[in-house]
Amino acid sequence: MATKQVTGGSEIDERLAALLTNANAVRAIASAVEGTIGPKGLDTLLVDRFGEVVITNDGITILTKMDVNHPAAKMVINTARAQEEEIGDGTTTATIMAGALLSEGVNQALKGVPVTRIIEGVRFGLNHAIRLMMEHSRPVKGVDEPILRNVALIAGREHEDIADLVVGAARLIGEEKLLKDGFKLSDTIMAREGAENTxxxxxxxxxxxxxxxxxxxxxxxxxxxxxxxxxxxxxxxxxxxxxxxxxxxxxxxxxxxxxxxxxxxxxxxxxxxxxxxxxxxxxxxxxxxxxxxxxxxxxxxxxxxxxxxxxxxxxxxxxxxxxxxxxxxxxxxxxxxxxxxxxxxxxxxxxxxxxxxxxxxATEEVVDERERIAKDAAASVQAAVRGGVVPGGGAVEMAVAREIERLRDGVKGMAVYGVDCVIEALKRPLFQIVANAGFNPLEKVGDVMAAQMREGSDSLGIDCDTGEVRDMLALGVYDPTLVKTHALKAAGEIAEAILRIDTIIKKKDETPPGQAADIREPGDVTAEIDL
CATH class of the missing domain: 3.50.7.10 (GroEL)
Structure with a gap:
């Protein structure tokens, strides 16, 4: 990384170097989870220094168990953790969209667009994207609504037994309890080896x-x-x-x-x-x-x-x-x-x-993963009861992206390039879902965009089994609205926070005098010298 020396011995990155290094760190974090999204997403193997392994495709588990040192990457993980605490799902989507926002933001900055104008456009685009996402939401009429099982099935990675368990528990507890602040359906879940689902x-x-x-x-x-x-x-x-x-x-x-x-x-x-x-x-x-x-x-x-x-x-x-x-x-x-x-x-x-x-x-090795899957399904069901559902599979994001493109013409000045960042970020979930399914993402994203414009539908996406454009609602693919809106907010917070960092300065060592002596190895004679 190019740096220059300034008075006092501090090291300060040159213009845009801070943005580039931070954006690269976020992209690295996003690449660690993007292969897990969608019905054809694969698992990630995490290994610690003792050889213990965790196999999962749960985004928050991957992020929190990664060995990360870069401060920008830690910001992403902390925001994802907050998303998990608030909603219980959607951390992978939030991380992928944050990576896309920053990638496009860096591209625009390298072309000469001022970062402040990019941030202005990103704010405009995200505010309207969240509003439009809410407008596309379909209400869930109580815990007996059949689509809740579809929500649980999608979030539960198509484990039918877990979906049935979670929906059964939601109906047993009742809508009033699910809507209560402070109650989390996911907290009622526990997994045990050899137990019967109940x-x-x-x-x-x-x-x-x-x-x-x-x-x-x-x-x-x-x-x-x-x-x-x-x-x-x-x-x-x-x-x-x-x-x-x-x-x-x-x-x-x-x-x-x-x-x-x-x-x-x-x-x-x-x-x-x-x-x-x-x-x-x-x-x-x-x-x-x-x-x-x-x-x-x-x-x-x-x-x-x-x-x-x-x-x-x-x-x-x-x-x-x-x-x-x-x-x-x-x-x-x-x-x-x-x-x-x-x-x-x-x-x-x-x-x-x-x-x-x-x-x-069935075995001890899959206990934790089964519990994670069930918690995701429970969190999604509760979010659906609270805030309704939207078409899943990246379809609703594409519909919102089309509407943001129409609003783009009303944006003045160079802030329009920040709006472009939001449009590209909204396309990214479908892009990655299609790529993970083994199809050409550029081709399929274009097909969906054209089909939605032609039919005026917000629910058209890609069937990951055939690669054809299909109605996600007809396939039973629903996502909770709150998961989507919170993912957009989280991605925007990460992107804006990192885009605003103009300079990286190495802090001076503020260790109190004499404390360094305490960390020397026993037997080191110099440790006993009072400097």
């Missing part, structure tokens, strides 16, 4: 009973959730060496035993802990026929509390009067241990209705 109203705690002598199953469960260790209050070790300290220790131990007996007398038959317990407490609970589960994750404790209506307490809460503890208890029809899958299921909680989608996998 959806049930309840939650899973991914732990076993603390003791095999405890009951495997409890009906009409009264559940206590303790966000603490189930053990006596601690006392300073130094105090134990004194007679008074030891006496206090014995008093706390007896008080703890009385509190446990009080809990048992309330009819509590299931206890969930986020930490451990003592041998004495475990023995007492075994004798009382209580099912105890230790070291439950905070996320699973929270879900169990919501589903059963329990109010988690600390161990000091065990000192409360029985009536107050009673109000903290949760209730469920059934709690049992699945010995094959080695987890606890809580069924029929009296709190908020919650469903779990259990995805089976």
């Amino acid at each position: 959806v049930f109203m309840g939650v899973v705690v991914d732990r076993k009973r603390s003791n095999e002598q405890m009951p495997k199953e409890v009906s009409n469960a009264k559940i206590l959730i303790v966000e603490d260790a189930l053990e006596p209050e601690e006392i300073d070790e130094g105090a134990l060496g004194t007679e008074a300290g030891f006496q206090r220790y014995m008093e706390l131990k007896e008080e703890f035993r009385e509190n446990l007996e009080k809990v048992v007398s309330l009819g509590v038959n299931v206890i969930l802990l986020d930490r451990g317990t003592t041998d004495e407490a475990e023995e007492l609970l075994v004798d009382a026929g209580v099912l105890l589960v230790q070291r439950v994750s905070s996320r699973e404790l929270r879900k169990a509390a919501e589903h059963t209506g329990a109010r988690p307490i600390k161990r000091t809460g065990l000192k409360k009067p029985p009536a107050e503890i009673e109000r903290c208890l949760g209730h469920a029809e059934r709690v049992y241990e699945d010995e094959k899958l080695e987890h606890i299921r809580i069924i029929g909680g009296k709190g908020k209705p919650m469903a779990t989608i259990l995805v089976g996998a």
Whole structure:
């Protein structure tokens, strides 16, 4: 890279060099995922330094597991991660369009178009593209809408069993829950080797009973959730060496035993802990026929509390009067241990209705990928319920690109070249889908453009099996509108942020004096010299 020296020893890139190096980094990231898009997309093999492998065509998995050092590439990955958090799908499309926006932006800049004018045109084009995408959206009328299965099938990479599971769970949970802020259908999914595909109203705690002598199953469960260790209050070790300290220790131990007996007398038959317990407490609970589960994750404790209506307490809460503890208890029809899958299921909680989608996998190697596929399908179904659907397969992007071309004539000055960047980016998903299917993308993109103009349709695309122009809606190819609009926003944010970078400056070393000595190798004599 060409650089020039400036006063102070900083290194500053020459004109457009910063844009070129950043754009190349983004294009490299886009090329890593573009081969996975579409029904004929292939998988990517990720290998770490220990030889562990991950085989996937999930865009966000590829991006987040890549070994990346370039700051511009990290910006792309962070934006893709935000897209995944917000919508749960569409990261591959967003990354591909961001790469196309930057490629075209660089081409225009090399021709002499000012970067500020390119950014102006990109903003104009993207704002209208998002508006037009919303206008092309078809509403989804409830969770019984048949096209939801098509959405799940496309996002789930044509795994019919996963599509059926996800749609079944959506109908079980209901539209009201799917529309609720903060609820993610994808969070209800878990995959296990050897499991049967199933959806049930309840939650899973991914732990076993603390003791095999405890009951495997409890009906009409009264559940206590303790966000603490189930053990006596601690006392300073130094105090134990004194007679008074030891006496206090014995008093706390007896008080703890009385509190446990009080809990048992309330009819509590299931206890969930986020930490451990003592041998004495475990023995007492075994004798009382209580099912105890230790070291439950905070996320699973929270879900169990919501589903059963329990109010988690600390161990000091065990000192409360029985009536107050009673109000903290949760209730469920059934709690049992699945010995094959080695987890606890809580069924029929009296709190908020919650469903779990259990995805089976034949071998350990495909468990994670099956879970990723199911999560993508669930996120797409929920997005479709919330925001409707558009024709998939890159068809609607082509229709929007045609409409942006008509708006181009109303743009003044050199900003029109930024609009051209948006038009090319909108064509890119179909281009890559066709290329991955083994057809000539230039020819097929032209065929689709001509067919859409001739028939006035926004749903014409390419059948990846035959290479013919077909109606995507007739083929059952739908994409959630929110996935598309958020992908456009994400691509625009990445492109504008990188286009605005004019200079790359190497920062001076700001390590505090003396800190460098701390990182020297032990035994290095110079490390002991105070400079």
